[in-house]
Every structure is written in structure tokens, then in C-alpha cells.
Amino acid sequence: MSSGLVEAIAVIDQRLLPGELVVRRLETVEAVVDAIATLAVRGANVIGSAGGLGLALGIRQGLDANTTAEQLIAARPTAVNLAVAVNLVLAAHDAGEDPLERALALLAEDTEQTRLIGEFGRAELAGVTTVLTHCNTGRLATTGWGTALGVVYAKQAAGEEIHVIATETRPLRQGARLTAWELHASGVDVALIPDSAAASALAQGRVGAVIVGADRIAANGDTANKIGTRALAVAAHHEGVPFYVAATLNAVDLGTVSGDAIEIEERGAGEMLEGIPVPIPVWNPAFDVTPAHLIAGIITEAGVLKPPFDASLKGAIA
Ligand SMILES: CSC[C@H]1O[C@H](OP(=O)(O)O)[C@H](O)[C@@H]1O
Secondary structure (H helix, E strand, O other): OOOOOOOOEEEEOOOOOOOOOOEEEEOOHHHHHHHHHOOOOOOHHHHHHHHHHHHHHHHHOOOOHHHHHHHHHOOOOOOHHHHHHHHHHHHHHHOOOOHHHHHHHHHHHHHHHHHHHHHHHHHHOOOOOEEEEOOOOOOOOOOOOOOHHHHHHHHHHOOOOOEEEEEOOOOOOHHHHHHHHHHHHOOOEEEEEOHHHHHHHHHOOOOOEEEEOOOEEEOOOOEEEEOOHHHHHHHHHHHOOOEEEEOOHHHEEOOOOOHHHOOOOEOOHHHOOOOOOOOOOOOOEOEEEEOHHHOOEEEEOOEEEOOOHHHHHHHHHO
């Protein structure tokens, strides 16, 4: 891939992990949109990276930049990282800059941003030896070591004790298939639990802090993240366990006043009815919103933001 020329985008198909490591070569914008929509490529930061590269690919193939940007942004509505990345590459193109160079720069920025999240989170969670996390926010979901998992890896790299309780994260099991697998492969002590056991783990004092990622953070700090996150925040609050969000600032959307205004992606019944040959009605939201008052801090590359989040978020973004 030389500067300005992008012929294809190579991605790991995360739907097949951990059983199969399959790298797919995406040669069209449609293929990139499909990979994002089917969660072959997933994780707020990485879908932003894929979206930016997908726009560079489309422009290289002579497609209309604005139409292509709209197609990519529509692939998944909740993670604002996708729209942010695509619009940054579009703006570069409109300014006569090389869209591929801008897209690649975003990947490098994400790597550094997650490194900083890890370090700020390590300081904030000093003395915490067991964290509970949800879904997958690590090396498959970012171009670095991750957001919530970035804090885990930072503690590991510093030689600090860290144990992770990973929730299975139904229905697509990102926690079981990706987080538990990646942490185990990285030598981090990890235990996998059913989503429904998280409240008991908190009640039994097994957890020092809960730390999760984010797909969209509203101006008041309300945070959209993988479905099940809200329940964790409520349980953590009830048990007096601090609940943190770790996210790059491109997950913050000051244009969305509160969580009520965040569009929550709803996914199909197939993800719920695997092995059940009966057309049972299903409600399958991919995300939920955790109210800001349940969040102790938002760990970002600019530092750990504390309530009141409308002020601290605005200050970090300005
Ligand atoms: C840095 S990953 C952030 C976020 O994205 C995941 O969603 P999905 O697996 O549907 O792409 C999950 O909500 C993570 O917390």
C-alpha cells in the first residue's frame, strides 16, 4: 500500500475468533460496510479506523466521496468513532490532502491515545488488583492495546498485580471469544463469568473496580456501551464498587445532549435464536446507556475526567 494508493483493506474476521484466524481482503466499499455491519470488524475504535480507510478506498476507486462517507457511517449508528473518522478523512480529501495518509494517521493516533488511556487508568486504579470488564475493548477493538483493556495491559506492563473478571457478553460473546482469549494469550490472569453472575461477583467483594469501553459519550457523560453495561453500573453502584468508562475522546459527542438522544442499534433475531428453529419474537439492542451519575470517571487520553462531566468533557474536547 503506497501513499495515496489503497487497493484493499486486510482485516481479521472477528466473528470466527478464537477458533479460526481468518484475514479477509476488503476490495470494495460495500465489503467494508458489510464487514462493519456484520461485526467481522468490530469495536468502536476499529470500526472508525475501517471507516476512514474505506473512504480512502472508495475515493481511490473514483466513487463520490460524500455518498461513500454516508454509506460507511450508516453501517452502524451508535459508535460515534465511525462518523468522526470518516468525516475527518472526508475533510482531508475536501482540503486536497491525501485521504489515505489521513486515514493512516488516525490509526497511529488511536494507538497513542490508547497508550495514554492505559497510563492514566493505571494511576487512577492504583492498588486495584481485580477489575471486571464487559465486551471487548482490547487489541482487536483498537489499533493499540485497548481502552478498558488498555488499563489492564498498562498495569501488567508495569509489573502490577491485575486479575480480570470478564463477562461472557451475550449474545455475540465478545467477552468469552475475544477478551478472555486475548488476555489469556497475553498472560493476564482472567476468569470468564456468565453475564448473569456479575452482580454476585460484585456482591461477594470479588471486584475492586468495573471498567468498560464506550461507543458514544453524550455531553452530560451518559454513556452508550455494549448491552449489559447499564446493569453492571447499577450493580456496582449498589455494592459501592467504582465504575469507570475508558474511551478515546473521539467517542465523545458533545452534539448529543444526553443519553436519551443516542441512537441504539438493534440487531436481528438470528443472534439470539441460534439453534432455536422457532420464529420467536426478539428484542436485541446492541447497546444500552449508563447514566452519568453512576460513572466515577471517564479515562481518556487527556486524563481521567470526573463529574460534573458536562464541564470536564467540554474542557477536554476544547
Ligand atoms: C474500544 S471498543 C468500544 C466498544 O465497542 C464494542 O461494541 P461492538 O463489539 O458491538 O463493536 C463494545 O461496546 C465496546 O465497549
